[in-house]
Amino acid sequence: MNGRDDPENLDFRSRVRAGIDWNRGDWQASTSMVRHGSLPNAAGTGRLGALCLWNANLGKKITEKMELRFYVNNVLNGIHPGDDTNTAFPYSYETYNPVGREIALQATCTFD
Numbered sequence: 001m002n003g004r005d006d007p008e009n010l011d012f013r014s015r016v017r018a019g020i021d022w023n024r025g026d027w028q029a030s031t032s033m034v035r036h037g038s039l040p041n042a043a044g045t046g047r048l049g050a051l052c053l054w055n056a057n058l059g060k061k062i063t064e065k066m067e068l069r070f071y072v073n074n075v076l077n078g079i080h081p082g083d084d085t086n087t088a089f090p091y092s093y094e095t096y097n098p099v100g101r102e103i104a105l106q107a108t109c110t111f112d
Contacts, residue, residue: 007044013037
């Protein structure tokens with residue numbers, strides 16, 4: 001059996017990342033995506049599906065010394081694929097982030 005299909009190989013079968021940035025005047029926006037390929041289930045009898053996560057942020061330069069940025073990580077609130085064969089907490093591989101959507105506001109001030 002090759003390493004790609006080995007049920008003991010807990011690496012994602014594939015990983016793809018993409019992103020795009022936009023700037024105009026005092027505004028800036030970014031979006032990014034990461035797709036994690038399939039993994040073997042805990043019993044080694046099948047594979048779990050892929051997971052695609054989207055992140056986005058929007059920023060505005062308020063003054064020469066202050067910028068605000070709004071972040072949303074995991075925009076679609078995606079969760080890891082379920083694994084009915086995994087009977088131990090947290091019932092999924094530790095490679096998955098257990099946190100759902102995260103929202104943050106950041107203010108950056110420059111003092112000089």
